Amino acid sequence: MTSRVHNFTGGPSTLPLPVLQRIQEEFLDFQGIGASIVEISHRTPQFEGVRAETEAMIKELMELPPNYKVLFAVGGGVMQMAMAPMNLIATRPARKAAFVHTGIFTGRAISEASKYGTAVVAASGEESGFTKIPAVDASMVDEDASYLHIALNNTVHGTQFRTMPQANGIPLVGDATSEILSRKIDVSPFGMIFAGFQKNLGVVGLSLVVVREDLLGHAVKETPKWMDCAILDETDSMPSTTNPFTIYVCNLVLHWLKEQGGVAAIEPINVQKAARLYGVIDKTDFYVGHAHPDSRSNMNVTFNMATPELEEKFVVEAEAQGLYSLKGHRELGGIRASIYNALPMEWVEALASFMEEFERRNG
Numbered sequence: 533m534t535s536r537v538h539n540f541t542g543g544p545s546t547l548p549l550p551v552l553q554r555i556q557e558e559f560l561d562f563q564g565i566g567a568s569i570v571e572i573s574h575r576t577p578q579f580e581g582v583r584a585e586t587e588a589m590i591k592e593l594m595e596l597p598p599n600y601k602v603l604f605a606v607g608g609g610v611m612q613m614a615m616a617p618m619n620l621i622a623t624r625p626a627r628k629a630a631f632v633h634t635g636i637f638t639g640r641a642i643s644e645a646s647k648y649g650t651a652v653v654a655a656s657g658e659e660s661g662f663t664k665i666p667a668v669d670a671s672m673v674d675e676d677a678s679y680l681h682i683a684l685n686n687t688v689h690g691t692q693f694r695t696m697p698q699a700n701g702i703p704l705v706g707d708a709t710s711e712i713l714s715r716k717i718d719v720s721p722f723g724m725i726f727a728g729f730q731k732n733l734g735v736v737g738l739s740l741v742v743v744r745e746d747l748l749g750h751a752v753k754e755t756p757k758w759m760d761c762a763i764l765d766e767t768d769s770m771p772s773t774t775n776p777f778t779i780y781v782c783n784l785v786l787h788w789l790k791e792q793g794g795v796a797a798i799e800p801i802n803v804q805k806a807a808r809l810y811g812v813i814d815k816t817d818f819y820v821g822h823a824h825p826d827s828r829s830n831m832n833v834t835f836n837m838a839t840p841e842l843e844e845k846f847v848v849e850a851e852a853q854g855l856y857s858l859k860g861h862r863e864l865g866g867i868r869a870s871i872y873n874a875l876p877m878e879w880v881e882a883l884a885s886f887m888e889e890f891e892r893r894n895g
């Protein structure tokens with residue numbers, strides 16, 4: 533295992549080592565069938581057991597009230613940006629979706645929603661270069677909006693909502709792709725929370741959709757079967773063949789999270805990991821944090837250095853020391869350390885020490 537790097541990639545991202553080992557151990561013969569999980573029907577009792585248990589663990593770990601449904605949809609976060617308006621924009625006659633615009637992914641969500649109704653921006657962080665989560669109060673949200681969309685954690689910019697906006701009873705739609713199950717969230721203001729699997733839930737292929745049951749049944753008529761939440765609910769998220777491997781890996785990741793003590797135990801570790809890196813950034817002006825301190829993410833730590841050449845040197849030298857994939861998102865540049873649930877404190881410690889040493893040599 534010595535060849536495994538300390539992997540800080542934005543996603544698909546590192547998985548807990550015991551999960552990878554378990555996949556390897558049982559890959560050729562899943563539960564004594566004599567075939568692997570990717571070679572059996574999604575209708576077998578073995579897979580159905582995995583799917584049902586995964587759904588139950590999500591309910592438990594997210595502490596979902598009974599009126600929320602857990603669905604597994606095809607595609608990733610960007611697919612959900614279409615699925616949310618398809619399912620929810622027609623819950624009210626104005627067919628209007630409001631947004632807190634906090635970066636690249638809310639920009640994509642706005643353009644998707646405008647295909648199915650009217651998309652309005654209630655508040656935007658654009659003026660700050662998306663370095664700040666804008667303040668939102670209920671008076672900024674159109675009263676006839678069907679929902680208010682937010683991205684809880686902005687993977688590219690490294691910003692995160694600390695408190696959820698209030699919208700006078702208008703349900704929130706939350707893109708939690710890059711922070712799901714990393715901290716305790718009160719789901720009650722949300723009509724929908726979605727997350728692609730490939731960061732805190734395992735591997736790419738599907739998205740988790742948590743939806744309030746009274747909002748089901750309003751999908752616009754063009755909605756494909758696989759994107760209609762009411763149909764996913766009626767069919768246990770299997771209107772046709774699903775992706776058993778993605779659900780199976782998620783099941784193992786959730787077992788791992790429960791063994792760590794669940795969200796209550798991982799949240800303070802996530803806070804500590806991020807604080808270690810922000811501590812190095814704040815010590816001098818050698819590293820310049822991208823996000824405003826009030827809006828900093830505990831999942832994606834973004835920062836810059838004096839020149840792009842110095843940043844490039846940082847990435848190359850870090851990689852030579854086994855600190856992998858620290859280059860910032862292609863649209864933002866700089867450096868990004870993605871430190872999701874599965875990334876251990878020791879890796880953060882190794883990165884923080886490298887940052888201190890790099891500064892000594894180049895500061």
Ligand SMILES: Cc1ncc(COP(=O)(O)O)c(C=O)c1O
Binds near residue numbers: 609688708
């Ligand atoms: C917050 C957020 N939303 C949406 C997406 C897009 O997800 P996907 O690439 O699975 O479509 C990402 C991907 O990183 C993301 O971080």
